[in-house]
Amino acid sequence: MLENTERTELNTLGEFGLIKHLTQFIEIKNESTIKGIGDDAAVIDYKGKQTVISTDMLVEGVHFDLAYVPLKHLGFKAVSVNLSDIYAMNATPKQITVSFAISNRFSVEAMEELYAGMMMACKKHNVDIVGGDTTTAKSGLVISITAIGEANADDLVYRNGAKEGDLLCVTGDLGAAYVGLQLLEREKQIYLESPGVQPDLGGNDYILERQLKPEARIDIPVLLKKLDVKPTSMIDISDGLASEILHICTQSSVGCNLFEEKIPIDPSTYNMAREFNMDPTICALNGGEDYELLFTIDQSDFPKIKANPDISVIGHMTRNSDGVNLITKGGTSHTLTAQGWDSMKRDV
Amino acid sequence: MLENTERTELNTLGEFGLIKHLTQFIEIKNESTIKGIGDDAAVIDYKGKQTVISTDMLVEGVHFDLAYVPLKHLGFKAVSVNLSDIYAMNATPKQITVSFAISNRFSVEAMEELYAGMMMACKKHNVDIVGGDTTTAKSGLVISITAIGEANADDLVYRNGAKEGDLLCVTGDLGAAYVGLQLLEREKQIYLESPGVQPDLGGNDYILERQLKPEARIDIPVLLKKLDVKPTSMIDISDGLASEILHICTQSSVGCNLFEEKIPIDPSTYNMAREFNMDPTICALNGGEDYELLFTIDQSDFPKIKANPDISVIGHMTRNSDGVNLITKGGTSHTLTAQGWDSMKRDV
Structure with missing residues (x-):
């Protein structure tokens, strides 16, 4: 989808030249950044x-498909998903380092697009790019980002603090990024079979945006502070609601009852899932890439969050021995697994 | 060269299983590590x-060749080269994050070897592995490591503090890693042409070790402190002496006179370079991967370092307008470039 009229080969700049070219417009904004790019560290x-430090690696052909992901979006997403991990600690990201391995299939202009997307995300989250590495690859593109942030020790929220009776909450809505991906994959197949046909993506802005340009929840740590709520545990949803609930339960040694009817799903997600003959609940449980925050709070904090349209209470924590269960709309209980639940046994 | 009798496919464990398997023996040693692997950050x-934070990416086929690099050595080296950047700030590394992209060509046992090498380096430098990411790749192996360390603000040494009259110093000796690489490449070619012939690597332990298992200079910040010397600038030698001198000169706005006869070259490096019909000085200037520390000190500190067998004074800093020059053994002066100097004009 990227249309550049110019193409400058990477080797015309060399490694140091490319880094200098890409980083020339970086301005350090945070007082905590004593030294940015340009030294050994x-x-x-x-x-x-x-x-607080977190790192992610994104690999072409595994995590993204450049057939339908514009490089600028990819850059934005690569940064956002890393920052999401910092917010999931109830911390504030301040710096990132950015490393690439790139084949000569990519031009300088392509790297500019990727970098522009990264800088857009950095601007939005007030984060400085302070280092990185750029190297050649034999094929493809690999991006590795490390996000660094700060927090008062008292504010940090880990995965292991949930306790019996806590309420399970999630921000935003789930499953959209996954159905967005299905839509992009379908249109790619159609295009590959009939290259003349233009992709039919109209009217699906929300789910496409959720897949291509996810927003890390910069607002949630601020909101929680304002509401005077400190979660007892928190995690971001990258692998799907089911997997993340299991992480919290395992690390906190608690069980959980999750209520299917409470899982927030946008109508456009619901409709597109149905179009694909998929169960919207399964999309929310296993789809992943939502980058919403999943957290538990003490029951006494319920009045503080109940009026907030951006937070849904979707379950509660139980004794460890009670296991991790999905209570379906039909009222039956099923053991939750990282693959959702055993849909063969489902009673619908 | 790796000989494993067993082969367990990566997909038998899955991503979380593999991470758990590889990280099971990690023990947190540093008080500064509040939370290691297992949360969002x-x-x-x-x-x-x-x-202090630094990051490097290593790509198979670009930075290493598994035809002659054992995975355990690769793991050790990947960590060491990152820690070297932290020492080059006169800081102490304390933590690393480790990310891999790996194709299914690699087995669980292969990853164990790689990880074992990393843990060996961590043990040596008293560093904790606190996070990372593991993902599949379509082909090859990519390793991205971020090293994190600490320093008192007053102890940090940047690249930009060298001033006219300062002495240019280097630790250890140079060029060995490069001639070690040439030797490995030669034996690989011979092996490829005649697979029955065993590689002839005997008697070259030093240069091979320098290439395959370089040691980051953990001792130098400690030594400098003991000698009561704070360098005015410092950098580690990853791209070759010439390139690093130019970095210091550019960032400090000074010139430099480097004396060829002062460049420390081990006799085994010298002899092997000659065997390859290479100029040993060129190997030291451009070879790279030495991971020694290059630094400048005030002239008044000379008495403190002059008796140390591990530090060589190889030149002095001049006015910016005097340029960066190599004074050859023959006494003539040549402008130094990142490619060494213009050897076509050389007077030998």
């Missing part, structure tokens, strides 16, 4: 706060 | 010290 000073 | 507390 970056230097950061959080003045006594704790440092 | 790691948490670090340097108690008011500054945080």
Whole structure:
């Protein structure tokens, strides 16, 4: 989808030249960034706060398909998914490092697009690019990003603090990124079979945006602070609701009852899932890439969050021995697995 | 060269299973590691010290050739080269994150070897593995490591502090890793042409070790502290002496006179370079991968370092307008470039 009229080969700049070219417009915005790009290492000073670090690797053909992902969106997404991990600690991202391995299939202009998307995400989250590495690859594109953030020790929220009786909450809605991906895959197949046919993506802006340009929840740690709610545990949803609930339950040694009817699903997600003959609940449970925050709160905090349209209470934590269960709309209980639940036994 | 009798396919474990399997023996040793692997992010507390961060990406076929690099050595080297950047800031590494993209060509046992090498390096440098990412790749192996360390703000040494009159110093000796690589490449070619012939690597332990298992200079920041010397600038030698001198000169806005006869070259490096009809000085200037530290000191500190057998004074910094020059053994001066110097004009 990328249309560049110019093409400058990567080897015309060389590694140092390319880095200099791409990073020339970087402005350091955070006081905590003592030294950015240009030395053996970056230097950061959080003045006594704790440092939070997370890293992700994205591989062409595994995590993204450039047949339908514009490079600028890819750059934006690559940064956003890393920052999401920092927000999931109830922390504030401040810096990232960015490494690429790129084949000569890519031009300087293509790298500019990718970098522009990264810088867009950085601007949105007030994050500085402070380092990285750029190297050649024999084929394809690999992106590795490390996000660094700060938090007061008291504010940090881990996965292991949920306790029996806590309420399970999720932000936003789920499953959209997954059905967005199905739509993109379908249109790609149609295009491959009949190259003359234009992709039919109209009217599906929301689910496409959720797949191509997900937003990390910068607003949630701020909102929770404002509401005076400190979650007892928190995780971001990258692999799907089911998998993340299981992480919290395992690490917190609790069980969970999740109520199918409470899972927030946007109508456009619901309709597109149905168009694909998929169960919308399964899309929400296993689809992943939502980058919403899943967290548990003490029951006494319920009044503080109940009026918030952006937070849904979807279940509650139980004794470890009670297991992790999905209570279906039909009222029956099924053991939840990382693949959702055993749909062969489903009573619908 | 890796000989494993067993082969367990990666997909038998899955991503979470593989991570769990590989990280099961990790023990957190540093007090600053508040939270290691297992949450959305790691948490670090340097108690008011500054945080130093560096990252590197290594790509199969570009940075390493598994035809002659054992995976355990590769793991050791991948960690060491990252820690080298932290030492080059005069800081102390404390944590790393480790990400891989791996094709199914690799077995679980192969990943165990790689990880074992990484853990060996971590043990040596008292560094904790606190996070990472593991993903599949369509082909090959990509390793991305981020090293995190601490320093008092006053102890940090950047590339931009060298001034006219400072002495240029280097640790250890140079060029060995490069001639070691030439030797490995030669034996690989011979093996490919006559698979029955065993590689002839005997008697070259030093240069092979320098290429396959380089040691990051953990001792140098400690030594400098003991000698009461704070360098005015410092960098590690990854791309070759010439390139690193130019980095210091550019960032410090100074010139430099480098004396060929002062460049420390081990006799085994010298002899092997000659066997390859290469100029040993060129190997030292451009070979790279030495992971020694290059630094400048005030002239008044010379008495403190002059008796140290592990530090060589190889030149001095001049006015910016004097340029960056190599003074050859023959006494003539040549402008230094990142490719060494214009050897066509050489007077030998």
